[in-house]
Amino acid sequence: MQTPATPPEPPQGHPIDARRERPRDTREAILEAALDLFVEGGYHGTSVPQIAERAGIAAGTIYRHFEGKEALVNTLYREQKRAMMAATLGGLAATPGAPARVLFRRLWQELAGFARDRPRAFAFLELHHHASYLDAASQALEDQLTELGCALIAPLQAKEELKPVPAKLLVSLVLGALTGMVRAAREGHLTLDDATIDAAERCCWELVRG
Amino acid sequence: MQTPATPPEPPQGHPIDARRERPRDTREAILEAALDLFVEGGYHGTSVPQIAERAGIAAGTIYRHFEGKEALVNTLYREQKRAMMAATLGGLAATPGAPARVLFRRLWQELAGFARDRPRAFAFLELHHHASYLDAASQALEDQLTELGCALIAPLQAKEELKPVPAKLLVSLVLGALTGMVRAAREGHLTLDDATIDAAERCCWELVRG
Amino acid sequence: MQTPATPPEPPQGHPIDARRERPRDTREAILEAALDLFVEGGYHGTSVPQIAERAGIAAGTIYRHFEGKEALVNTLYREQKRAMMAATLGGLAATPGAPARVLFRRLWQELAGFARDRPRAFAFLELHHHASYLDAASQALEDQLTELGCALIAPLQAKEELKPVPAKLLVSLVLGALTGMVRAAREGHLTLDDATIDAAERCCWELVRG
Amino acid sequence: MQTPATPPEPPQGHPIDARRERPRDTREAILEAALDLFVEGGYHGTSVPQIAERAGIAAGTIYRHFEGKEALVNTLYREQKRAMMAATLGGLAATPGAPARVLFRRLWQELAGFARDRPRAFAFLELHHHASYLDAASQALEDQLTELGCALIAPLQAKEELKPVPAKLLVSLVLGALTGMVRAAREGHLTLDDATIDAAERCCWELVRG
DNA sequence: AATGAATGAGCCTTCATTCAT
DNA sequence: AATGAATGAAGGCTCATTCAT
8 A cells, every 4th residue: 555655775776887887886885874874873973984984985085975074964964855855745746636635645655655665864864953064055955844744734724624723833743743653663662564654644634634 | 821840941949058059050050051062062063171161160070070971961861851751740640540631731731841941951852862872771761751651541542532553653643743843943933832832732632532 | 037127018007196196197198008009000100089099088188298299209219218228228237347248148138128028118119210200309319229239349349259340230230130039029920938038149149259 | 242133223124115115114103102202201101192293293193003002002012022032032042952051141142132232122121011001912921031031941950050949039030130230231330231241141150050 | 086094183081280168 | 187179281092184196
């Protein structure tokens, strides 16, 4: 029933053509290693040499691909954030003008699917939310998901399909609930399977329904 | 309508007797400064000299009060976690055997009140959840809130006052929603006033009601 | 056969009269603790707080009795050096104009006795020989033993009772041999009993005899 | 008459091929500087930045070549100890089954020659004997010289070529005498020339001869 | 492009010393 | 005299970054 629109990590897809294979791989390996380590130890708790070691390259090499550590997190942040937004929007685009119930379900499924399939990406985005080392470009993406939610909600509230509370509050509650579920799964208290995701979705629908 | 059982930070309560005022104040100043800075920059992003400067003391002084930086975060974590638990339990103790609706409201109000009155404490606990530098004693406190929630839920589910989904899922969703609201307030998207807390509470009651 | 002119450590002898007991005891306790610790860890490897702790007093108290750490080592050095010189000279004074064989034996017994009875003092003096933190007054005492030896030797060489090699060489060899024996005992390779001291004395007599 | 089997310090021997010259030189420069400074100020009295400055490198660089300060002393200790043992054994290997007189002379000459040619190495080994920061591997080498001496002595005592006193005592006395001579030379009381070494050797032969 | 030795600023911590009590 | 909290200068070590190869 799930639509695993988001492929499991790492989606790097071995290039069939070996053209410029090394550079691409190196860059990817760095981002991959950084994702792991930033999730485990945070930005300040992860050193560039550590990233290099995990990526299987020399420390200096990182500076051929990124201007520095800060540029690296920002690149990672933007890539992952865009991936999450793409997954979400992909789900929505398929159903313009659908009723709230359907829209909500779709959104929930997409986001939960993303969290299940790319848990490190989800954790990374959550952990680095509003961090001081994110630059302007990254910050511009920060609340995009909330804003998307708000934009979707307004017309549905007008139609009384959703509760008449401030849109931002509704979105915060729902995204917060989703995050709570994912975190519980990450810590081993839940399994993020279809049954759980579905049950959670039904609960949260009650939260928002008009 | 709110019961601000939790006093605004810092609740240090000037000692009536000025005897040995310095040591207590110094320790408190360190914890205070550390709370601020750990919330702003995280554990690894905050240096001991920074904490000392903010506390208005010399760097070496911190080591007269704490064994090291790690002992400092752990002390802070435990103190704040206990304060939050105390606030929560205090609210519950007043109403043994109350119906789910009342219990839920109480719990929500207490937690939201704590988050509103001591935003840094709430943010600190959220940020340092399951961090690698927390020791065994701190980790023992980590999921106490979730466990408390689960313990409360089971009997109420049996009475069909709450939805028949796994207790841990229900708790994760609700605590997640609360956290989402608080975070949105922290980022300026909402104001954490009584009206907002109340509206959110009514929404989330729908989430859990049977 | 041994003349234990030097009492075993610590010779502090609980004073029967309690007159000014504390100050004297405190000073003595500091010197005692410092002797232990300097032998174990060296000057730079021993901290003032460590000394205070071992002496059972507060760190600040040390500065009421000594100007600083350096003054403390120097005081200790001079006291112990004088004690060793006193023991040595005491032995010699009893026999003016004795034959070389007797003189040598006396000297050896006294020094070995001192090393056996006050091993920490001997080790301390050996370890801190010509150290950079010893001041002029201490350095003035440094080679006093060697000089004493040289002064004794010259007339005996003239009488052909001792080997006609440079006095300083002879003294260095003998004192070095003694030190070698004591060190071996300290490390558990020997026992510094009368038999060993005696046997060593006879060997070293051959070294010096004319 | 002396066999300067041990080359004067530093024996690093400019590499004929300049390939990768830097790393080797850096490591050597660190060891060289550390040898100097440890002899002058002891282990705890010498700081890593001091070593770096004397070696003409940045402080951080030391950690690319050694795990830490302790690893550095241990490496130094082992290298120098092995060098001394090699010099000693080299002298002995040339004369299997020689009479005691010859063996003794050879041993003495080799050790005195080492002390004369590499005074800092000799002083370093003497100063760091049985220090608490030496690890198990270093400690295993500590008493090797004494043990070698004991092994040589036993058969010669059986043939009554040496005095019938405990082997360890005899060795301690002789090595101690040698050390005494070297120390006197270091302090300017003697010159460590062939005449002095020879005279001392003849004296000490009397000490050991049967 | 990649390497990895080198750098030097900065981090956590300890220490000798001072001083109000 | 004694205390012990406070200080701030180092100390050992790590890290982001550079650059010659």
